[in-house]
Amino acid sequence: MERNEEAACLLILLCVWWKMRQRIQDEKINAERRLRRQRMLAARRERAMQRRACELQRQRKRQLLMAMMMHHYYTTIRRPPRVWAYPRTGDWWENTAQRFTDDQWLEDFRVSRDTFTYICSTLKSALQKKDTRYRLCIPLEKRIAIALYKLASSSEYGTVANLFAVSRTSVCHCVHDFCKAVIAILRPKFIQTPDRARLSEIADFFEEKYGIPQCVGAIHGCHIPILKPSQYESDFDNGEGWQSIILQAVVDGKGMFWDLDIGQPGSKDDSSVLRKSHLWTWATTSDAFSSRVKDVCGTDVGYFILGDSAYPLQRWLLKPYPGTGRITDGQELYNAKTNQAHCVVKQAFGRLKGRWKCISKKNNCSVNLVIDMVEACCTLHNLCELRMDRFLPEWGADGGKVLERPPCDVDDDGSDARNALEQLFMQQQQL
Template identity: 30%
Template sequence: MDQSFLLMLSNLLHLHNHLDPTSALLSDAHSPTSTSSSSTSSSLLTSSSAAPLLFFTIASVLSYLASSRPPSSSAATATNPTTSSSEFSVSAFRALSTEHIWAMEAPLRDAQWRSSYGLSYPVFTTVVDKLKPYIAQSNLSLPSDYAVAMVLSRLTHGLSSKTLASRYSLEPYLISKITNMVTRLLATKLYPEFIKIPVSRRRLHETTQAFEELTSLPNMCGAIDSSPVKLHRLPSDYNPSTYRSRYGYPAVQLQVVADHKKIFWDVCVKGPGGIDDATHLRDSLLYNRLTSGDVVWDKVINVRGHHVRPFIVGDWCYPLLSFLLTPFTWDRTGSPAQNEFDAALMKGRTVVEEAIGLLKGRWKILQDLNVGLNHAPQTIVACCVLHNLCQIAREPEPELWKEPEESGPPPRVVESEKSLYYIGDNLRHALADDLYQRLSR
């Protein structure tokens, strides 16, 4: 029998003898002929007092509890020096997400989740559920929800791998590895599902109708803009002037097209920060698809004898094309009809400006991107996917990240775009005259 059990039983018998001195149990327990466990048990069971049986029962329960209790954390650490403190972090996270989370009121729960991970708990679980099959294939030693939570906390707070490693009790190289894996999955596996060109009849009608209510311009289906994403550090073997943005810091260029809900339906991160908006557009897949007719928008209206297909709008840094309309002037020095058109166009452009402001406001890592240059594009695209998830779920919008006003000369017309420019110019004049006439009634 376990020595600790015998000691406990002996102490209980002493206590019993003190409480019930008329019984002979204590003397039996100390007699040379009563040292075996069988004699002790029989004495307890045959005693006329109820106290011995009670003490025996208590001793049995305590013995069972002592034998079933797992070793303490300090003992486990002493016997297994390779045990990492990250195991306790995983346990803490899983306890919060699986046990305590449902005991909380939904507003409080989601506020806590947004504070930590940039989105509410239901949206978080959506991301985890969609990434779990791919994460499982990677043989990652961490649970999927813990890995996603760790990466989201980095994206939403802009933490470095070293800071996050200290917080989650993991090695910095492992933080970088998990970040690269999760952002790559977001940028590749979830991109086709959550970033789509509006080509379906229902979505195209909804988008153009909403933009017309906002701007009074018919058949607008999106607004385009570019934004430099600041790099925390540029590798020494890269040309600084190539990556220096118009604001003076090293960056990579982000180009997005947004709809009326500030949801991105195209994202491109293909050029260094020193590239101009027009050149970046011409290098993008979207440009190639629109110029080649690969994107078919089945919605054509007639405006003053011109067939107007769905178009996007941009500022004066973009070229005027059949599918991309820009302002007549940047300082409202045109005719009354042109100025009315420019004001309406720029009102439509505000959605993409605000979408970029929300993107950088939600995912603060984009304010100072502290990942390797090779992983910068996928990190940016991953944040765009998460932004769309938040907009679709109607998450509360954070404070907008504000960028300085843009300035610069309009782009030159290249030879291959002359016919597209001619069509775009005619459409712009027709829309301007039609808008001015309607507003003048």
């Protein structure tokens, strides 16, 4: 028994010794692994530091090389830089123009100071700009003055830019924005299709001044010169050999526009322009022209518009008798009377082109901008006429005066003219 117990104790001691030895060996292996891992991480960190140092060195060399190249470029190759804003002086607008007399102001801007103030206050919401962190905006009064000067003088953009100390692009923007604002805000106020009360008022004025009853307007067309368009240029060639668009307008007895049609090609005649205009649709579908009927020479006559011989005879459009040499004395006298009344639209065109030179001469603008400029000028014409701004005689060839009545050798007792008018009304009734 004792031997067996001793053997068991020895066996236990042997097992304990073996486990202790195994644990020591495992700890030694783990220690070697930790040391090897630490050495490996240290080697990685060292290699990373070396790579970073090499990259930094390459970047420094690259920066040094780029600096040397830029220095060589700026000192030997590159031209001196050009300024992005040219130095200009605004002395003319800020000092000289502000000391203008009323005549000088009217000569340069074609509107009185009171009308200019009215335009500024009315268009302020559409044209007022805000200052930015980079530059100050062009003041409202200066923007409107630039546009008015361009419309009144038909000067080149460069000339206007140098005068007002702004860039050419700014002048273009000022003109375009001003025309858009005038069309959007002022045109509905000053150019309106007349209602029945307005038609009655116009007819009474025509009858009182020219002796023609039931006339509510005179219609005429003129050509506005344009640059050669990029497309369909042959459509814009008029009979005189240059490109144009057509302005067709109707005026009342005071020379105020109440209907406009702008932009049709210059190759079309007055009759074709009329048939495609808003006036033709309105006159043929609306009952405004028959709202007041009057007995004239035994015929019930509604309102009508006077046109020249190029327009077609309609129930609402009168034209003169054709000058074939076979017309009677009464018809000739009738032509003279209606021609005198029709001259009111020619006078309006003369005052329009005399006041706003941009539409009487070819300017460096696109067709779309020319259309906007013409519409804006017609609106400004009505505004100036309504506010009774002076029209200087030197602005137009005829001074804006009404053309005198053509000479007539017939004794004007009125009976022959009434007979001719009755014949023409009877022709209208047959249409």
